[in-house]
Amino acid sequence: MKPGPEASIRTALKNRIIPRTGLVVDELGIGEWSEGRVDVAHLGLRYFHGYEIKSEVDSLARLPRQMALYVRACQRLTVVLAHRHLARALPVIPAQVGIVVVRRGPRGGALLRVERGARPNQDLQLEVMAKLLWRRAPRHRRRRTDHRAKQGAARGAPRPQGHGHGTARARALGDGTAPAVAHTAPRSRPRGRAAGVVPP
Secondary structure (H helix, E strand, O other): OOOOOOHHHHHHHHHHHOOOEHHHHHHHEOEEEEOOEEEEEOOOOOOOEEEEEEOOOOOOOHHHHHHHHHHHHHOOEEEEEEEEHHHHHHOOOOOEEEEEEEEEOOOOOOEEEEEEOOOOOOOOOOOHHHHOOOOOOOOOHHHEEEEEEEEHOOOOOOOOOOOOOEEEEEOOOOOOOOOOEEOOOOOOOOOOOOOOOOOO
């Protein structure tokens, strides 16, 4: 089965546009009550970059509201959209927001072209970004970790304190520069292995 248009764009975006370093998160909720979900979020060593995808089958009806919300939380923001949307989307996309245009390749894949690079976001609200980055891990991820912890306890290994394999922590600097993202290793580990820090 061939992947849908958005799935193809998402894969091409991660492979060709987003840097290899840092943490990539799909469908990251933004806002006090997750008012919106940015399609792909990249938490890099220098800044937090959000990517909103509009495939050829998507509507632009929500784009104005999404832009107003996402520029408050993302240090940089890029809209990745099908070429057919470009003319109608340009008046809605703020000047500092980057644009990547998508065309369909000869084999049906997504071909990406950077139309405009993203610039530092002047509308950023550090409080909104800080709440976003300190959000707890999704519930389904915590459940999976709890199950593994129970298996470890059954084998005699100590049960880890807290949830998740590691805590992604970030703090927004007062000068509006990048959030410093750190990954910590689990507190407990199988016997005979040395503790280590999970690389970004």
